[in-house]
Amino acid sequence: MKIAFTAKGTDWDAPMDARFGRAEYLLVYDEDTKTFAQFDNRAIKDAAHGAGPQTAQNLFEMHPDVLITGNGPGGNAATVLEKAGIKIYIGAGDKTIKEAYTAYQNNQLKEF
Amino acid sequence: MKIAIASGKGGTGKTTLSTNLSAFLAEQGKVVLTDLDVEEPNSGLFVNGTLQHAEDKFKMIPEWEQEKCTLCGICQEVCNYHAVIKMADQIMIFPELCHSCYACSELCPEEALPMIPQKMGELKQFNVNNLFFVESRLKIGEEQAVPLIKQTLQYVDAQFPKEIIKIYDSPPGTSCPVIEATKDADFVILITEPTPFGLHDLSLAVETMRELKKSFGVVINRYGIGNDDVLAYCEKEKVPVLAKIPNDRKIAELYSRGELIYRKVPEVKQQLDHIWKYIETTAGGRQ
Numbered sequence: 001m002k003i004a005f006t007a008k009g010t011d012w013d014a015p016m017d018a019r020f021g022r023a024e025y026l027l028v029y030d031e032d033t034k035t036f037a038q039f040d041n042r043a044i045k046d047a048a049h050g051a052g053p054q055t056a057q058n059l060f061e062m063h064p065d066v067l068i069t070g071n072g073p074g075g076n077a078a079t080v081l082e083k084a085g086i087k088i089y090i091g092a093g094d095k096t097i098k099e100a101y102t103a104y105q106n107n108q109l110k111e112f
Numbered sequence: 113m114k115i116a117i118a119s120g121k122g123g124t125g126k127t128t129l130s131t132n133l134s135a136f137l138a139e140q141g142k143v144v145l146t147d148l149d150v151e152e153p154n155s156g157l158f159v160n161g162t163l164q165h166a167e168d169k170f171k172m173i174p175e176w177e178q179e180k181c182t183l184c185g186i187c188q189e190v191c192n193y194h195a196v197i198k199m200a201d202q203i204m205i206f207p208e209l210c211h212s213c214y215a216c217s218e219l220c221p222e223e224a225l226p227m228i229p230q231k232m233g234e235l236k237q238f239n240v241n242n243l244f245f246v247e248s249r250l251k252i253g254e255e256q257a258v259p260l261i262k263q264t265l266q267y268v269d270a271q272f273p274k275e276i277i278k279i280y281d282s283p284p285g286t287s288c289p290v291i292e293a294t295k296d297a298d299f300v301i302l303i304t305e306p307t308p309f310g311l312h313d314l315s316l317a318v319e320t321m322r323e324l325k326k327s328f329g330v331v332i333n334r335y336g337i338g339n340d341d342v343l344a345y346c347e348k349e350k351v352p353v354l355a356k357i358p359n360d361r362k363i364a365e366l367y368s369r370g371e372l373i374y375r376k377v378p379e380v381k382q383q384l385d386h387i388w389k390y391i392e393t394t395a396g397g398r399q
Binding site (some may be wrong): 047049050051053054055056057060076079083084 | 188193197198199202204206208209255
């Protein structure tokens, strides 16, 4: 399984980014190879509109199975993610990546 | 003669001033009042006219023709607004994000994205004696007010001769919809309230009007509440204060019943007269 996180950094101890569309980084953890892939999404801050679908598209290119985030995506982004068949879990906005991953493994996160 | 009534802060009296000034001026000649606050038009609550005309307004949106598409992805690359997204083997279009720039449609090598009209709102015109009232209403869920404001302005320009006084009730704030609503005005009235919040947003509106090189003045509504900082600011910035509308329970009661105020409160009528005299001398008046 490939698990995606919206993050403010690029390692296990980095805080999650509660926002989806304007998340600073997209991190994808591959449970088979135990490695991270990362996407620097910071350029999105200059977009006045459409951050959600654009970030969803960036995430789609990384082919995750699951997304763990904070507040949850907005309507447009949710439409894209639904088409991409990515399962979404929310409510991890105030955790670190590691805490968010543990919470996900223990079924403590809410499905979007 | 085009007069736009704007504010920084919402709820300071744009509609009150627009409707009262329009009806007041319509006692002496023809006036067109246009509600450009298309996201929440409310001037109509104070104008009980007869419906003369109604039309749907459209914007152009690309439509994906799957059988022609080779999934090259150029459409997604050229869209500045992320309104076109290539997802695996399909192209997704987000009409609310689209600015109708035609880039995706024109640059598609397969012509797989023809532009088609999509309803974004409706325009209505009502008449009451000398007063012509035009309002546009954006469809629920539409994000962009500017295209509808632009088309409404075009309608008014096409329907009414130049010499008629035109009053535009503008949206609040200082962003694109306000720029669109005020950019063709000969004079802009900024209406504010004498509170710290009113002053803060007034100063943003003043900066905006200076940037647009507009001739403008300030009307202070609910005068008597808050403090004198707005007056001090206007004096310091050399912005003319055209009128002060008093904070009066009677005015609030008339407003809440959808009635025009100047007909019942002589002081307000006097203030409207001040405003008009000022505009007539500085910006040319009724031509």
